[in-house]
Amino acid sequence: MAYFVRAPGTCGEFIQGSIDGHPFLVTCPINRYSYAISKVAQPFPHMFCSLQPKAALARKRVLDLLRVPVVWGHSVYTRSEIPQGKGMASSSADIGATAMATGLAHGHRLTLDELATICLSIEPSDASFYPGIVQFDYIHGTMANPLGHCPPLKIIIFDEGGSVDTLTFNARADLRTLIAEKEELIKEALHLFKEGMAMHDISLIGQAATISSFANQRILPKQSLYTLHEIGDQFHSVGTIIAHSGTIIGLLFPIDFSGEEACIAEVKATVPHVRYLDTVETTNEGITFMKR
Structure with missing residues (x-):
């Protein structure tokens, strides 16, 4: 069974800074997305993974988490409508969508905390994969407070x-x-x-x-x-x-x-x-x- 995953980007952040030395951001998710499709057979060969480097690393992180050899991993295809390098969480959305698609392809639905851990293992990340608005520690992941x-x-x-x-x-x-x-x-x-x-x-x-x-x-x-x-x-x-x-x-x-x-x-x-x-x-x- 193939899965189609969609992760929103952001328009920057409503707030970003620190309080008492603890860094955080407040997410501003928008209706622009990165998409990932698992178990792609066509137009790519089975083992081909058409991913940006950070998303490819996210796929490997999930396979390591699930203890699945990379050589046996299902292929994943991603595309994005989020501009890169602008502060719109393009990498976070790519990483989140790819990670979830990889997990689902192997019968595991990643939790939001697992997604956060994978994202932060690659780079300081946004958290637009959480529903609603969250106050999120974008460096260490020690805080993900829902704000409604x-x-x-x-x-x-x-x-x-x-x-x-x-x-x-x-x-x-x-x-x-x-x-x-x-x-x-x-x-x-x-x-x-x-x-x-x-x-x-x-x-x-x-x-x-x-x-x-x-x-x-x-x-x-x-x-x-x-x-x-x-x-x-x-x-x-x-x-x-x-x-x-x-x-x-x-x-x-x-x-x-x-x-x-x-x-x-x-x-x-x-x-x-x-x-x-x-x-x-x-x-x-x-x-x-x-x-x-």
């Missing part, structure tokens, strides 16, 4: 260009110090976010994301962040979100916002070096799969 289901949001995503390698970014010598310096702002953002989730108030959620975005400017500055935020205000955005270790900036809107074309045109006219990337919506589904 996010009210629907529309996000217009812009890209300043270039790419950021997750492993290189998190190996910076000054990173821990810079993260510690913004702890008070992160505490404020997390308080607002939890209040917004409890009340289903997207304005509070947007405020929390904006605080975290601005606080990250000393770590990975985004040249256009403040200008884009001001344009968002003109169009009644509820806040601004970023990839804290990536290149994207998103403007958060109510799900029924209809002025996206005018907003995009204003951004293009004001900051022409910024590229419009996509318009997405938040999702709460986590990783999903079906038999084929």
